[in-house]
Amino acid sequence: MTLTEKLFARASGKSNVNPGDNVWVKVDVLMTHDVCGPGTIGVFKREFGNNAKVWDRERVVIIPDHYIFTADSKSNRNVDILRDFVREQGIKYFYDVIDDPNGSWHFDPSKGQLKRQFGSNFAGVCHTALPAKGHTRPGEILLGTDSHTCMAGAFNQFATGIGNTDAGFVLGTGKLLLKVPETMRFHLVGELPKGVMAKDVILHVIGDIGFDGATYRAMQFDGPGAHALNMDDRMTIANMAIEAGGKNAIFEFDETTRAYVDERTKRNGTRAQYEPVEPDRDQKFIYDKTFDLSKLEPTVAKDPDPGQRALARECADIQLDRAYIGSCTGGKTSDFLAFARVVNGKRVKIDTFGVPATPDVVIELQTTLWEGKSVWSILESAGVLMTENASCAACLGGPADTFGRLNRPMNCITATNRNFPGRMGHKESKVFLASPYTVAASALTGHITDPREYLG
Numbered sequence: 001m002t003l004t005e006k007l008f009a010r011a012s013g014k015s016n017v018n019p020g021d022n023v024w025v026k027v028d029v030l031m032t033h034d035v036c037g038p039g040t041i042g043v044f045k046r047e048f049g050n051n052a053k054v055w056d057r058e059r060v061v062i063i064p065d066h067y068i069f070t071a072d073s074k075s076n077r078n079v080d081i082l083r084d085f086v087r088e089q090g091i092k093y094f095y096d097v098i099d100d101p102n103g104s105w106h107f108d109p110s111k112g113q114l115k116r117q118f119g120s121n122f123a124g125v126c127h128t129a130l131p132a133k134g135h136t137r138p139g140e141i142l143l144g145t146d147s148h149t150c151m152a153g154a155f156n157q158f159a160t161g162i163g164n165t166d167a168g169f170v171l172g173t174g175k176l177l178l179k180v181p182e183t184m185r186f187h188l189v190g191e192l193p194k195g196v197m198a199k200d201v202i203l204h205v206i207g208d209i210g211f212d213g214a215t216y217r218a219m220q221f222d223g224p225g226a227h228a229l230n231m232d233d234r235m236t237i238a239n240m241a242i243e244a245g246g247k248n249a250i251f252e253f254d255e256t257t258r259a260y261v262d263e264r265t266k267r268n269g270t271r272a273q274y275e276p277v278e279p280d281r282d283q284k285f286i287y288d289k290t291f292d293l294s295k296l297e298p299t300v301a302k303d304p305d306p307g308q309r310a311l312a313r314e315c316a317d318i319q320l321d322r323a324y325i326g327s328c329t330g331g332k333t334s335d336f337l338a339f340a341r342v343v344n345g346k347r348v349k350i351d352t353f354g355v356p357a358t359p360d361v362v363i364e365l366q367t368t369l370w371e372g373k374s375v376w377s378i379l380e381s382a383g384v385l386m387t388e389n390a391s392c393a394a395c396l397g398g399p400a401d402t403f404g405r406l407n408r409p410m411n412c413i414t415a416t417n418r419n420f421p422g423r424m425g426h427k428e429s430k431v432f433l434a435s436p437y438t439v440a441a442s443a444l445t446g447h448i449t450d451p452r453e454y455l456g
Contacts, residue, residue: 002183002285003250004180004218006277007158011141011157019182019286027059028140030155030170033126034064034078036145036163041085045170054089055174061093061135063126064105068097069117069389071109072399077104092146093135095123104167113403116362116388124390127151127239127328131231132358134270137261138253139277143170148328148417150241155236155261156253156276163244181247183218184209184287188225190294195452197338198233199330199435202240203299205291217286222252222279225293231260232334239329240417243306252279279299298438298450300413303430304421312438315448321410323348323437323443324424325384326355327395330415333364335436339415340375340438343382351444353404354379354386355393362388384443396415397425406431413442 001009001016009017009091012026054060062082067075079097086094097105099119111117123129127148130136138156146165152159162176170176184206192198192401197364206213219241226234234251241249253276265272267269298312309377324330325339336354356362365376367387379386387393387403394404395416406412406425412432414424419431432448441451 001280002283003156003220003252003277003279004158004183004248005180007141008178010139010153010277011196014334016359017180019180021180021251022177023180024175024177025141026136027143027170027174027176027181028147029059029061029075029135029142030167031061031063031126031130031142031144031149032167033066033069033083033146034075035066036167037062038078039082039164040145040167040171041081043165043244044171047168048172052069052172054091054171057090059174059345060091061130061173062091063095063123063129064097065129066392066396068396069107069113069393070399070401071107072401075399076105076107083129087338088295095121095129097122109401113389114385114387118359118389122359122411124356125328125392127231127332128332128357129206130263131260131304132360134265134268137265137271137274138257139275139415143167143176147242148239150246150248151235151239151247151328153241154231154238154251156251156257158248158250160248164212181216182286183220183283184214185220185222185285186294187223187288188221189290189292190225190292191221192293193230193296195298195437195450195455196296197435197437198229199234200296201293202237202297203301203306203433204296206240206244206301206306206322207299211243212245212309213239218245219244219249221249223290223296225291226251227254227256231256232332236329243417253277265360298435298452300438300448301419301433303419303432306419306433312434312448313450318415318432318448319411320350320442320446320448322406322412323350323403324394324412324414324416324441325350325439326353326357326393327416328357330436331355331361331390333361334364335415336361336379337375339436340378342451343384343444344370344378346382346444348383348443350443352384352443354384354395357389358390394424396423413439413448415439
């Protein structure tokens with residue numbers, strides 16, 4: 001069996017499963033957030049009763065992160081709905097935007113978007129916060145009410161997005177009926193060359209198979225090239241499996257995985273026991289291809305979908321109005337360090353917005369020093385508008401006052417993960433996906449730029 005098939009077999013109590021089988025799986029973690037959480041709660045109460053209790057209050061993780069730092073009253077209300085449900089159910093893991101468990105959330109626009117407006121327990125973007133807080137354990141089943149939940153597949157687990165109805169059922173039962181997906185294998189060899197990042201890897205792969213090329217399939221990444229990637233890189237790749245239509249992405253377990261998970265579970269006091277799955281020798285794949293990382297170049301996904309692959313050096317004629325770095329895919333500390341390496345000592349030519357994925361990223365950027373200067377100050381000196389309010393922000397548009405939102409037709413290059421029309425705001429805007437290196441170089445020139453000329 002493949003890695004995904006072995007996870008399905010374990011979670012369903014079966015010795016063997018095959019692609020196409022429909023099996024009841026036992027869920028280890030259910031995650032929801034402020035956009036889908038209220039709907040999920042509504043389904044749960046409708047189907048199980050107003051006085052029903054969730055199946056396991058320590059296996060539900062609730063993370064407000066999407067429409068948070070906005071004055072939109074309905075968005076603020078959604079966070080309050082989550083808080084009320086957490087208090088009613090006694091749910092252990094709720095990463096609230098405020099500290100008062102009986103309070104109400106109101107974003108204060110008079111304080112501006114740049115300075116911190118959150119409490120001590122806020123965790124930031126759900127997909128980055130889950131591993132950071134120790135909720136991604138190898139060998140488990142993690143479901144979330146968000147399509148990019150597949151990012152957790154970097155940790156040798158089955159992770160996928162589900163709708164509110166399915167999530168409401170899981171809240172009450174801890175189980176879900178799922179179809180075993182076919183598996184596509186992406187065997188990675190070689191090393192990433194100068195100027196090429198994990199984002200370029202997944203953009204290349206999606207360009208190769210198309211934005212629907214992995215529809216309801218597992219995308220398994222293995223080989224020496226995969227094992228050479230750090231966990232941030234693996235998360236970037238796994239995150240965008242959904243951009244090829246994938247049901248999930250998954251990586252093999254190794255010592256890199258172990259070190260990351262053990263440190264995060266210990267730091268946060270989350271469950272430390274886990275049992276990874278190992279690949280069988282006789283795995284059967286619906287697709288099997290080797291990708292040589294050493295042959296890749298800085299890559300861009302052009303408007304209007306993630307499958308419109310092009311090389312950055314071939315896109316110099318595309319003028320830009322905005323650059324953006326952030327989100328679960330592109331807002332990790334390593335992403336900002338890469339960005340800062342390019343812009344250090346220079347000045348961006350176009351409006352450039354930076355949104356860290358978690359409050360920890362903010363702290364790390366403000367305390368990491370390069371020649372006596374914090375990386376945060378280096379980015380600000382380069383003209384990047386940096387906000388301390390970690391969230392999804394403009395990655396998915398949001399209300400009009402969302403930080404970095406495209407409120408008029410413009411061309412934007414971004415380190416985020418999706419570029420369908422209207423994704424970041426205005427429907428006539430054009431969004432170009434790229435690595436933090438490429439976004440940074442393009443911010444300096446005002447057009448899509450190969451970053452290798454800026455990297456010594």
